[in-house]
Amino acid sequence: MIDDVRKTYGDLRAVDGVSFGVGTGEFFGILGPNGAGKTTTLEIIEGLRSPDSGSVSLLGRSPWPRNRELLPRIGVQLQASAFFERLTAREQIRTFASLYGVGTTSGDAWLARVGLDDKGDTQTSKLSGGQLQRLSIACALVHEPEVVFLDEPTAGLDPQARRNLWDLLSSLNDDGRTVVLTTHYMDEAEMLCDRVAIMDKGSILELDSPTALIRALDAAVRISIAPNVLALADARQVDGVDAASADDSSLTMTTRDPAAVMSDLARRGALTGLQVRGATLEDVFLTRTGREYRA
Amino acid sequence: MSAFRSLSVAILKGYLRDKQAVFFTVFFPLMFLVLFGGIFSDQSQSKLELTQVGNVSLIDQMPQATRDAFDDAFEVTKVDDVQDALDRVRDGDSAVAVEQRGKEIVVHYSDADRVQSSVAQGTLQSFVQTANMAATGMVPMFTYTSERVEDESLQTIQFVTPGLLGWAIATSATFGAAATLVGWRSTKLLRRLRLAPVSTRSLVVARIGVTVLIAMVQMVIFVGLAVALFGLELAGSWWMAVPLLVCGTLSFMALGLLAGAVSNTVEGATSLANIFVLPMAFLSGSFFPLDGAPRWLDVVSHTLPLRYLNDGMLDVMVRGKGPEAALIPIAILLGFATVVLLIASRFFSWETD
Numbered sequence: 134m135i136d137d138v139r140k141t142y143g144d145l146r147a148v149d150g151v152s153f154g155v156g157t158g159e160f161f162g163i164l165g166p167n168g169a170g171k172t173t174t175l176e177i178i179e180g181l182r183s184p185d186s187g188s189v190s191l192l193g194r195s196p197w198p199r200n201r202e203l204l205p206r207i208g209v210q211l212q213a214s215a216f217f218e219r220l221t222a223r224e225q226i227r228t229f230a231s232l233y234g235v236g237t238t239s240g241d242a243w244l245a246r247v248g249l250d251d252k253g254d255t256q257t258s259k260l261s262g263g264q265l266q267r268l269s270i271a272c273a274l275v276h277e278p279e280v281v282f283l284d285e286p287t288a289g290l291d292p293q294a295r296r297n298l299w300d301l302l303s304s305l306n307d308d309g310r311t312v313v314l315t316t317h318y319m320d321e322a323e324m325l326c327d328r329v330a331i332m333d334k335g336s337i338l339e340l341d342s343p344t345a346l347i348r349a350l351d352a353a354v355r356i357s358i359a360p361n362v363l364a365l366a367d368a369r370q371v372d373g374v375d376a377a378s379a380d381d382s383s384l385t386m387t388t389r390d391p392a393a394v395m396s397d398l399a400r401r402g403a404l405t406g407l408q409v410r411g412a413t414l415e416d417v418f419l420t421r422t423g424r425e426y427r428a
Numbered sequence: 429m430s431a432f433r434s435l436s437v438a439i440l441k442g443y444l445r446d447k448q449a450v451f452f453t454v455f456f457p458l459m460f461l462v463l464f465g466g467i468f469s470d471q472s473q474s475k476l477e478l479t480q481v482g483n484v485s486l487i488d489q490m491p492q493a494t495r496d497a498f499d500d501a502f503e504v505t506k507v508d509d510v511q512d513a514l515d516r517v518r519d520g521d522s523a524v525a526v527e528q529r530g531k532e533i534v535v536h537y538s539d540a541d542r543v544q545s546s547v548a549q550g551t552l553q554s555f556v557q558t559a560n561m562a563a564t565g566m567v568p569m570f571t572y573t574s575e576r577v578e579d580e581s582l583q584t585i586q587f588v589t590p591g592l593l594g595w596a597i598a599t600s601a602t603f604g605a606a607a608t609l610v611g612w613r614s615t616k617l618l619r620r621l622r623l624a625p626v627s628t629r630s631l632v633v634a635r636i637g638v639t640v641l642i643a644m645v646q647m648v649i650f651v652g653l654a655v656a657l658f659g660l661e662l663a664g665s666w667w668m669a670v671p672l673l674v675c676g677t678l679s680f681m682a683l684g685l686l687a688g689a690v691s692n693t694v695e696g697a698t699s700l701a702n703i704f705v706l707p708m709a710f711l712s713g714s715f716f717p718l719d720g721a722p723r724w725l726d727v728v729s730h731t732l733p734l735r736y737l738n739d740g741m742l743d744v745m746v747r748g749k750g751p752e753a754a755l756i757p758i759a760i761l762l763g764f765a766t767v768v769l770l771i772a773s774r775f776f777s778w779e780t781d
Contacts, residue, residue: 179623204625215620217438218611219445224438231434232624256445 147173148184149335155313155328157279160306162326163315164414166426170335171315172212175284178313179209192279205233208278212285214265216257222268223253226275233276243271247301263294267301280311287321299324319414319426331418338421343414350420352412356394357385359406363398372397383408431626435634443604443638453600454646457592460715461650464588465658476548478502479513481527486559494558501551523548585658587717590669590741593650594676595705595714597643598734601677602705604639605684606697614694618778636681643677644670651745663748669741672754675761676737680705682768683733689775708732713739733764 148170155161163171176182178189180196180203189196194203216225223244230240244250247267252260260268266286273281286302287295295318303325306312316322322329323343330340339346353375360383368377368386373393377386383406388394391409398404418426443449480487490498505522507513513525517536523544525536533556537545561568612618621631647669654660687700709715711725712734718726729735740757743749 181619181622199622201625201627204623207623209620209623211616211620213616215616217617218442218615220438220441224441228434228438229624232431232621232626234431234625 146335148177150187151332151335151337152187153330153337153340155311157311158306158309160303160312160325160327161314162322162329163313163332164317164319164322164326164329165315165332166317169317169332171317171332172284174332175282175313175315179207179282205276206279208273208276208281210266210269210273210281210283210286212288214257214269216265216269216272219256219258221254221256222249222260222264225257225268226272229272230275235276239277240275243275244268247271261294263290263298266290266298270301270305274305278310280313281305283312283314285315285317287316287318295321319418323414329414331414331421333418333422339417346414346417347412350412350417351389352416352420353387353389354391354412355385355387355410356391356398357383357406357408357410358398358403360384362405363401363403367401371401432630432634435626435630436638439608439635439638440641443642449600449603449607453596453603453642454649457596457599457646458649458653460595461589461592461654462657464592464715465585465654475499475503476501476524476544476551477516477522478504478548479516479522479525480504480506481510481513481525482508484526484528484533486528486533486556487526490555490559491562494555498555502548524552526552585654585660586746587742589650589654589660590745591712591714591738593647593673594712594734594738594741595709596646596650597673597676597737598680598705598709600642600646601639601680602684602687602701603698604642605635605681606688606691606701607684607694608635609685609688610691610694610697613688613778614692622778636678639681640674640677643673647673663744663746665749665751665753666745668744668751668754671758672737672740672744672761675758675765676733678765679733679737679761679768682765682772686768686772686775689772689777708734711735712737733761736760736764 151170151174163174165171173182177184178191178196180191180199183197191203192206194200196203217228220228223241226240226244227237230237241250241253244253247270249264249267249271252264257265257268270283270286273283283302287298290298299321302312302314314325326343328340328342329346331338331346341349360379360381363371363384365377365379365384368374368379368384371377371386371394373388373390374386375388377384379385386394395409398407415426418424487498487504505516507516510525510527513522513527514536516522517525517538520538520540523537523541527534527536533552535549535552537549539545609618612621651660651662651666655662683704684697684701687704688697691697691700711729712718712732713729714734718729721729736757740754743753743757744751747753
């Protein structure tokens with residue numbers, strides 16, 4: 134889809150040689166901290182910006198300069214809530230529907246699908262952040278595009294609203310649609326995406342499915358139990374444990390052989406408050422950059 | 429619905445639901461119309477207050493024709509006591525007080541309002557002379573009739589309506605264009621629309637169309653109210669005000685786009701639009717005629733589009749000039765719009781950054 138794309142602003146290399154392809158029907162994620170170049174990359178693919186060098190091909194065509202034959206085939210949700218002033222949710226989506234030459238029924242259907250029927254007559258200025266995101270996703274999809282771009286659809290939402298939105302997002306490529314999403318939430322990328330490109334400072338660090346990325350790390354598993362169930366010295370003696378540490382709330386052991394640790398702990402009757410945490414994409418980021426991941 | 433129509437509807441709804449915008453572009457100028465129309469039309473039509481003390485044969489025994497003319501000029505209040513009459517003059521309730529001492533007509537006046545009192549005195553004198561003349565039985569050698577150059581009906585409202593309408597149109601077009609551009613850019617709606625298969629032309633024409641529609645509604649309300657309440661009389665080629673207003677709207681939208689192109693926030697754009705519009709309205713004779721203005725002010729005022737719109741509207745709506753009188757203002761307004769648009773496009777960017 135895109136090949137060796139670069140974009141520089143002054144001294145800042147916003148996008149520094151990014152290449153990847155997205156397959157039809159794939160749920161593709163671009164993951165990285167703020168300022169990593171995700172949005173700029175997305176804007177170059179959408180055709181909002183021209184790359185300084187490199188080439189972009191979207192559905193077999195070049196999105197730059199503005200290509201009005203390509204636009205009906207793609208759907209876009211932008212970071213800010215881009216709506217007409219003082220229109221209700223239903224008027225917004227119907228207006229967007231007609232911009233794409235789609236009837237009002239499709240607008241109403243999408244409004245229902247994102248769970249906003251009862252907010253149809255509410256002006257957008259009175260909707261919550263989560264509702265606005267749902268509406269702007271519906272507006273991006275009202276004309277049933279082949280590819281949809283979502284730029285940080287869950288940014289700024291509280292955890293509950295984010296999880297509610299995940300159900301909607303994960304259903305978007307059910308009917309063979311391609312979804313490209315940027316996010317700075319590791320768990321979101323892990324949860325939703327078929328493949329993830331981890332970006333930092335304008336380049337792609339890793340690109341694979343979330344599970345493959347984590348497996349490739351061969352990272353240790355952390356097992357923690359309630360404090361005072363086991364002395365720290367004993368914990369270090371448990372089968373398979375590489376290291377152990379304790380604080381006020383828990384005793385944590387790291388291991389590459391969780392099965393051995395678990396059975397030994399069971400023998401010792403020390404499973405109170407058991408928690409097992411595998412590696413996450415955060416560990417992938419940490420390993421690759423040597424920096425703690427900060428969204 | 430076509431993309432163009434639904435865009436127009438969306439823009440129009442957005443405007444109509446913005447109570448503040450509707451107030452400042454329609455009702456606020458209308459308040460000035462009512463104020464100016466009310467105050468000044470009263471003044472020009474109102475009679476002079478005159479207090480008559482006891483019997484004054486000059487007034488009481490006038491022949492009917494003279495009496496009618498007298499009643500057109502004066503509103504007479506009769507009192508019996510001289511002191512009451514003087515108090516009325518002192519308090520400004522009456523321009524003059526008149527009493528008769530034998531054959532002498534005595535007029536009491538106050539210097540507080542010299543204009544009124546001297547007009548009253550002059551008028552009274554002429555009635556005294558008419559009476560004297562009649563008493564001698566002579567046929568007067570000269571008679572005196574005054575006629576105004578303009579339409580007989582020309583009153584303050586005639587001047588005020590086109591000027592205030594011009595100001596109202598300038599306000600709504602400039603602010604509308606500025607706020608739309610900046611607002612749509614900062615909410616990224618502009619960017620979102622670039623990613624929809626809608627032509628820039630539909631977008632621009634829809635925005636202009638809505639503003640022109642609003643201007644036409646403003647004209648109907650303004651002229652309708654001025655005709656109905658304040659006796660505005662339209663001259664023959666008043667309909668040329670329609671193309672004038674359309675071209676004026678284009679000029680002011682260009683100004684608004686310039687304000688929007690150079691500012692990053694809606695607040696910045698609207699204050700900049702204010703800086704353009706309000707002084708322009710003053711300098712273009714929207715609030716008061718510029719006939720007595722010094723030469724340099726007149727020169728400055730002729731660099732402003734509103735001046736040409738106001739003059740053009742006065743010519744065709746009030747002064748009774750032919751439709752061709754609007755052509756030069758129209759050409760100038762279109763030229764102004766083109767130049768300002770070119771300047772604005774140099775500053776314009778799709779993004780806020």
